[in-house]
């Protein structure tokens with residue numbers, strides 16, 4: 001479904017992403033792992049058009065989307081959440097998700113119908129799915145960090161995506177919030193059939209929900225394979241998992 | 250939720266309109282004139298706030314559209330020989346087009362740079378109007394613009410201004426509450442995220458800039474009706490500064506904030522400039538006081554005050 005080939009991007013000569021490759025098939029959950037600063041977020045920015053790659057190619061559903069602006073990428077069915085919380089602070093929780101739904105419904109040029117009458121059911125359904133219904137009318141600026149991370153995902157779901165990119169969805173969440181968030185991701189895959197690409201630091205989470213894993217170090221892909229492949233790969237252990245000899249279990 | 254807020258406020262809006270409709274019955278001519286000036290200036294400030302407060306665009310030179318609207322109307326009436334009513338369409342449309350053109354040139358730049366380039370381009374428009382003596386009357390402006398009988402009397406011009414302002418304010422309100430308005434506020438809050446949910450941010454902002462230009466132009470046309478004159482100072486940058494202060498003073502997150510700000514500033518300008526020549530100084534002090542003491546403006550302050558009272562009960 002998504003085919004990323006030898007993507008590169010540098011900042012002032014520093015190669016943040018260097019020849020990274022990745023492929024995701026329809027229905028899969030794929031994790032990108034790697035130490036801080038490995039270039040995971042930059043890779044996601046390149047795929048979604050927030051940054052333009054210097055070289056390489058991004059193909060989605062057979063179509064070359066390299067370097068398209070984010071709104072074009074989104075309209076082709078890719079949504080994402082951000083690592084650093086990136087919501088609409090002056091809008092209410094409901095409005096945060098609603099504006100995303102309205103945008104997908106191509107209604108943002110509608111100048112005269114009150115928004116208050118549009119996209120209500122769908123927005124409420126998403127808020128219900130992710131468990132934000134109780135704080136529906138609060139302002140997003142007043143949310144806890146964990147709630148805001150969930151809102152991040154809810155906004156992305158407003159686009160009714162076929163393909164969802166999650167950048168460290170559980171970072172900074174309490175253990176309970178993390179459990180709920182993992183359940184949510186599993187449901188998105190199983191119930192809605194959304195293909196998911198995500199990155200995450202907690203290896204337990206990664207191994208428990210991913211079909212395949214891509215390991216990134218210093219901007220490059222080291223290995224791409226199943227959980228078992230990655231667990232036993234010597235390079236990964238040297239570079240990332242602390243260099244112990246035994247296979248991780 | 251939103252519609253219930255609207256319904257709660259509706260009686261107040263109607264009451265205010267009724268009072269305004271009755272003004273000419275018991276107020277002096279001068280005060281009727283002043284009220285009309287407040288209304289149209291408030292409309293101009295509200296149209297600025299459409300892009301400034303709701304769109305997050307640093308429109309630093311909004312007076313240009315006010316001026317273009319006024320000149321468009323006055324020139325159409327005095328030079329074309331066509332129906333004067335046409336002037337009231339030509340003025341705002343011209344302002345919308347200028348808004349779009351300046352927008353297209355500036356939109357690539359971010360925030361402050363947008364504002365800077367906009368000031369330069371706006372000053373260019375001002376300079377053209379100021380210098381093109383044979384067409385615009387230069388710094389003399391145009392006086393005694395002939396108007397259709399029904400709006401040429403003091404009361405006629407007042408009612409015309411009141412109705413057009415009320416209708417324009419209603420249209421702008423609907424737009425802010427529409428999906429277009431939702432997207433616009435999303436862009437203000439977070440442009441990157443807006444693009445990531447499929448919104449073409451620059452294009453939305455360009456339409457917003459044209460709309461703001463249009464209603465700025467409507468306000469300019471109304472000035473022609475109320476004052477019968479146009480002059481280049483209508484699009485001088487100091488007026489733009491006043492408009493920004495009106496938004497900040499009244500509260501740029503409250504829909505009626507700029508209207509309240511306009512009332513305060515117009516009244517102060519009328520009375521203070523009678524006492525002292527240092528109007529610019531007074532304005533500067535007001536600006537600083539607002540930034541320090543009322544960061545959310547008068548209405549923002551009242552809103553919070555009322556909410557606190559309610560919570561304490």
Ligand SMILES: Nc1ncnc2c1ncn2[C@@H]1O[C@H](COP(=O)(O)OP(=O)(O)O)[C@@H](O)[C@H]1O
Pocket residue numbers: 011016034035036037038039040041042043
């Ligand atoms: N906009 C930017 N400008 C300059 N350097 C950047 C920028 N974004 C990321 N980097 C650098 O690129 C590297 C990779 O960052 P990032 O993609 O955020 O890593 P990760 O998400 O894997 O932690 C880091 O060294 C970071 O400092």
Ligand SMILES: [Mg+2]
Pocket residue numbers: 040041042083
């Ligand atoms: Mg990151």
